[in-house]
Amino acid sequence: MDGQKHDRRAGPPRRGFTRRAFLKGSGAVAAATALVPGSRAEAQETGPKIYGPGPVPIRLRVNGEDREVKVEPRVTLLDALRNHLNLTGAKKVCDRGTCGACTVLVDGAPTYACSMLAIDAQGREIETVEALGPDHPMVQAFVEHDALQCGFCTPGFVVACTAFALRNPNCTVEDVNRALGGNICRCGTYAGIREAVVEAARKLKGGANA
Amino acid sequence: MRPFEYASPATVQEAIDLLGPTWNDAELLAGGTDLLSLMKDDVVAPKRVVSLRRITSLKRIEVTPTVVRIGALVTMEELTQAPEVAAKFPSLVIAAGGVTSPQIRHHGTVGGDLCQRPRCWYFRAGYGILATGADGQPLVPRGDNRYHAIFPEGNAYYVCPSSLAPALAALEASVVLQSPEGERRVPVEEFYRIPRTNEEREYVRQPREVLVAVEIPNTGLKNATYEIRQRQLLDWPLATASVALRVDGGKVVSARVFLGHVAPRPYRATAAEATLMGAPLDEERIAAAARAAVQGARPLSGNQYKVQLAATAVKRALSSLI
Ligand SMILES: Cc1cc2nc3c(=O)[nH]c(=O)nc-3n(C[C@H](O)[C@H](O)[C@H](O)COP(=O)(O)OP(=O)(O)OC[C@H]3O[C@@H](n4cnc5c(N)ncnc54)[C@H](O)[C@@H]3O)c2cc1C
Ligand code: FES
Ligand code: FES
Numbered sequence: 001m002d003g004q005k006h007d008r009r010a011g012p013p014r015r016g017f018t019r020r021a022f023l024k025g026s027g028a029v030a031a032a033t034a035l036v037p038g039s040r041a042e043a044q045e046t047g048p049k050i051y052g053p054g055p056v057p058i059r060l061r062v063n064g065e066d067r068e069v070k071v072e073p074r075v076t077l078l079d080a081l082r083n084h085l086n087l088t089g090a091k092k093v094c095d096r097g098t099c100g101a102c103t104v105l106v107d108g109a110p111t112y113a114c115s116m117l118a119i120d121a122q123g124r125e126i127e128t129v130e131a132l133g134p135d136h137p138m139v140q141a142f143v144e145h146d147a148l149q150c151g152f153c154t155p156g157f158v159v160a161c162t163a164f165a166l167r168n169p170n171c172t173v174e175d176v177n178r179a180l181g182g183n184i185c186r187c188g189t190y191a192g193i194r195e196a197v198v199e200a201a202r203k204l205k206g207g208a209n210a
Numbered sequence: 211m212r213p214f215e216y217a218s219p220a221t222v223q224e225a226i227d228l229l230g231p232t233w234n235d236a237e238l239l240a241g242g243t244d245l246l247s248l249m250k251d252d253v254v255a256p257k258r259v260v261s262l263r264r265i266t267s268l269k270r271i272e273v274t275p276t277v278v279r280i281g282a283l284v285t286m287e288e289l290t291q292a293p294e295v296a297a298k299f300p301s302l303v304i305a306a307g308g309v310t311s312p313q314i315r316h317h318g319t320v321g322g323d324l325c326q327r328p329r330c331w332y333f334r335a336g337y338g339i340l341a342t343g344a345d346g347q348p349l350v351p352r353g354d355n356r357y358h359a360i361f362p363e364g365n366a367y368y369v370c371p372s373s374l375a376p377a378l379a380a381l382e383a384s385v386v387l388q389s390p391e392g393e394r395r396v397p398v399e400e401f402y403r404i405p406r407t408n409e410e411r412e413y414v415r416q417p418r419e420v421l422v423a424v425e426i427p428n429t430g431l432k433n434a435t436y437e438i439r440q441r442q443l444l445d446w447p448l449a450t451a452s453v454a455l456r457v458d459g460g461k462v463v464s465a466r467v468f469l470g471h472v473a474p475r476p477y478r479a480t481a482a483e484a485t486l487m488g489a490p491l492d493e494e495r496i497a498a499a500a501r502a503a504v505q506g507a508r509p510l511s512g513n514q515y516k517v518q519l520a521a522t523a524v525k526r527a528l529s530s531l532i
Contacts, residue, residue: 120216181311
């Protein structure tokens, strides 16, 4: 919560603290601070460095691109994606690892982005729902099977479903039940989701073999 | 979340050097699935967070003739996939596989599961581990205690949240703790303790100690876990039983029975163990052991139902071995 409050870029600058001065100041800090472990600069360092509590430059690999952001160590991966990288597909709902709305892939594994620090996610391959795009078989299957209502849980489900489907091309509706237990849909669209996953799993497999 | 410093050491020794003499100085970060929530809720507010994720030596599972050693950073998912664990310790695999959701299993680690803090809602809301009211008296007996202990100890009414702990305790496993003074082994059964004040922790680990591994002796015990859950996913069990037995000549010659999620530590059901000893493992004995397991339960105003659930868990765990 604090992270988000802190990160919000919008709103009027505080008195005596202009945006220009802020940017200048942060640039100076960035130049003085080495990149954090997991980044390339690390190899030259000996012994563990201590970062923060103020903002530190970090490098995240998101959807195949290296992105640099400057965040405090307390900023979660979810807040970094949403508030610093403009990737708002992953949603913040519980912020406590109990709903799945924030699901992204980290090194291929479904991950609650609210439960990982951005600074600790360096050196890992992060994929968000944005990487899938509207033509992805899972996204298409969600549309065809009417697997959403309000849609707030949907990005998290689509990512979790894709991770599962890629590993389980011949899954059944029963398999899906258990595999997707880390995501909750308040609107109760589970029936459509189950069907969408089974169908998309077969298509993804076909795609991989083609 | 309050601001904190972050470090990501490459070795256990470096990690220890970054820890301080009190819990406020530093907390260890493994998968983060519990620690981040604790910090967001201001239940813990360390000045420094020491990430273990670069310490590759903690990610190994090693098998020797006498012991299976599981590194603290092995995830639940890896545990359920490890053939060397599945073959010998189905009890542990059931417990790890039961943990909640793919997302938690992929990031939650063995060390983090054992050191996760209790889920008592009073504790998580800031009333301390002993859930003390403004009058200095415990809140749980007079509050909403539907998920609390049926075997409370002193003023501790929370339940130990770890699913792995009862399974490991039944298997006679130990945790390996490393500190500036060196290494020590503590049986999982003795890893948890009852805090006397809200400042004390519910485990014997000290602020400068890293849990580096769990060691399970290769004793060849038959073992099983049975979990009873209200919701299959995204929640902790209501009651579990983990059992480990040796049967020789048709008779039980050694028995360990532990209940989970019913007491502030994994609850050793010694009366159930005594009931099983020296007799064949049949339906009648199992029913008697299940009754014995919950002897002496002291349920609170809202959790009597857990007594029956615990007995049933014992019955089903034992039945799965015949
Ligand atoms: C919705 C939900 C449902 C859950 N259901 C279950 C369940 O059914 N059964 C169950 O057992 N668990 C359950 N959990 C808890 C989950 O298993 C734990 O959060 C997880 O195992 C913690 O591991 P971690 O690596 O993420 O630990 P972290 O969150 O990184 O750390 C947790 C604590 O352990 C300490 N710690 C971590 N590693 C070490 C180490 N090596 N040495 C010393 N201290 C260490 C940390 O300092 C911190 O205090 C659930 C969690 C959620 C969110
Ligand atoms: S917002 Fe991360 S699990 Fe709910
Ligand atoms: S579609 Fe509304 S929460 Fe799932």
